[in-house]
Amino acid sequence: MTEHSNDHTSQSEHNHSHCIEQALETAESLCAEHGQRLTKVRRRALELIWQSHRPLGAYQLLAKLAEEGFNSAPPTVYRALEFLLSAGLIHKVESMNAYLGCAHADKPHKGYFLICDECQNVMEFDYQDIHKILIDKAATQGFQLRSETIELTGLCSSCQNGDDEGGCK
Amino acid sequence: MTEHSNDHTSQSEHNHSHCIEQALETAESLCAEHGQRLTKVRRRALELIWQSHRPLGAYQLLAKLAEEGFNSAPPTVYRALEFLLSAGLIHKVESMNAYLGCAHADKPHKGYFLICDECQNVMEFDYQDIHKILIDKAATQGFQLRSETIELTGLCSSCQNGDDEGGCK
DNA sequence: AACAAGAATGTTATTTTGTAACATTCTTGT
DNA sequence: ACAAGAATGTTACAAAATAACATTCTTGTT
Numbered sequence: 344m345t346e347h348s349n350d351h352t353s354q355s356e357h358n359h360s361h362c363i364e365q366a367l368e369t370a371e372s373l374c375a376e377h378g379q380r381l382t383k384v385r386r387r388a389l390e391l392i393w394q395s396h397r398p399l400g401a402y403q404l405l406a407k408l409a410e411e412g413f414n415s416a417p418p419t420v421y422r423a424l425e426f427l428l429s430a431g432l433i434h435k436v437e438s439m440n441a442y443l444g445c446a447h448a449d450k451p452h453k454g455y456f457l458i459c460d461e462c463q464n465v466m467e468f469d470y471q472d473i474h475k476i477l478i479d480k481a482a483t484q485g486f487q488l489r490s491e492t493i494e495l496t497g498l499c500s501s502c503q504n505g506d507d508e509g510g511c512k
Numbered sequence: 513m514t515e516h517s518n519d520h521t522s523q524s525e526h527n528h529s530h531c532i533e534q535a536l537e538t539a540e541s542l543c544a545e546h547g548q549r550l551t552k553v554r555r556r557a558l559e560l561i562w563q564s565h566r567p568l569g570a571y572q573l574l575a576k577l578a579e580e581g582f583n584s585a586p587p588t589v590y591r592a593l594e595f596l597l598s599a600g601l602i603h604k605v606e607s608m609n610a611y612l613g614c615a616h617a618d619k620p621h622k623g624y625f626l627i628c629d630e631c632q633n634v635m636e637f638d639y640q641d642i643h644k645i646l647i648d649k650a651a652t653q654g655f656q657l658r659s660e661t662i663e664l665t666g667l668c669s670s671c672q673n674g675d676d677e678g679g680c681k
Numbered sequence: 682a683a684c685a686a687g688a689a690t691g692t693t694a695t696t697t698t699g700t701a702a703c704a705t706t707c708t709t710g711t
Numbered sequence: 712a713c714a715a716g717a718a719t720g721t722t723a724c725a726a727a728a729t730a731a732c733a734t735t736c737t738t739g740t741t
Contacts, residue, residue, distance in 0.1 A: 380708085382718070401698065414720060421699065422719075437606040438661050440698065440727095457655050470649060473642070477664060480639060485669030486626050492607050494661040495646060500654030549737085551689070570727065583691060590728065591690075609698095609727065684741080691734065698727070705720065711713085 362446075363393040369448050370432050379430060384413055388423040389444065392433055397463040398441030436465065438494045443467070455493040461502035531615070532562040538617050539601050548599060553582055557592040558613065561602055566632040567610030605634065607663045612636070624662040630671035 370389055374381040381389075391407050392399050401420050409415035424442055427433040434443050434454035445454065446467055453474055457466040474491070481488045539558055543550040550558075560576050561568050570589050578584035593611055596602040603612050603623035614623065615636055622643055626635040643660070650657045 487667045488664055489666035492663040495657055497658035498656045
């Protein structure tokens with residue numbers, strides 16, 4: 344299980360700069376490997392997505408990019424997102440229309456998410472058992488699986504305990 | 513497994529009027545049970561969703577309702593959808609922004625879907641094993657599960673065989 | 682039958698999310 | 712330097728969803 348975002352209150356803004364650095368390094372080498380170009384916008388978009396403690400909407404990202412002098416028209420951000428998605432460097436959380444850094448970009452990645460209804464923090468988990476079960480289940484219907492969207496919501500342990508109430512937005 | 517939509521070509525428009533009747537009867541009795549009102553728009557919306565052979569977008573539904581003299585402003589359809597969703601009579605397919613009749617509205621329902629990339633037909637399946645596994649998996653993280661979005665895409669058997677190519681839109 | 686209260690719907694306007702289409706610029710290999 | 716393709720800029724629009732407030736419809740009660 345990867346704790347993608349933090350469990351701390353907004354007071355003690357945990358900086359997960361290590362995760363971000365790691366993610367960017369992975370991104371660099373993956374792109375190099377595949378002859379893809381991690382341009383300035385793309386790189387910065389990925390960084391901003393990682394810096395966010397919860398999934399980031401396209402237009403939120405666009406605003407941040409605009410602040411830094413990047414072009415502020417929608418295609419800019421959607422192109423960057425498309426690139427990052429197809430490179431497997433981020434996931435889209437369909438039920439939130441938001442985007443999230445992928446912690447296992449180097450491995451074949453199915454994004455399985457636990458999303459807290461209260462604080463919107465997201466945990467990504469990699470669970471091969473489920474993957475296999477789903478493939479089998481689909482196969483029994485003659486269905487050939489291509490992609491999986493698994494988004495679970497509920498209450499994270501912090502929010503069950505009331506730890507983050509009001510402090511986590 | 514419930515074959516929600518048909519496997520036939522557009523030529524032999526399968527009429528699943530039986531499924532629709534069934535769904536509406538279930539809807540009637542569920543609403544009666546819970547003191548909820550299945551009004552004209554709501555009833556007709558549900559019927560139209562069921563009549564569609566694939567998940568129906570809100571605005572597609574709105575257009576159909578408008579044709580029949582219902583009010584044609586967005587809130588009309590979104591209110592109907594909200595009602596049907598919260599009554600468990602339909603599901604939203606998040607990855608398609610589209611809505612689908614629920615075949616097990618009477619039981620506690622988690623909508624698990626197999627969506628064909630080619631013909632967009634959707635099968636809903638009820639798989640308690642997965643449900644249990646997911647609950648357990650979440651619990652090991654102290655996460656209390658509330659809702660599950662499971663949407664699998666790929667190729668249905670017909671489309672793998674090229675059966676429906678061009679005939680299934 | 683009249684009436685109050687709440688549910689449902691009507692209406693207008695706006696927000697949020699995502700694309701289409703075409704022009705320009707940048708990068709890379711020759 | 713230069714051609715070709717990749718990436719980005721620009722303008723306009725489409726698609727999906729909601730806010731806020733007015734009106735009408737139901738239903739239970741007098």
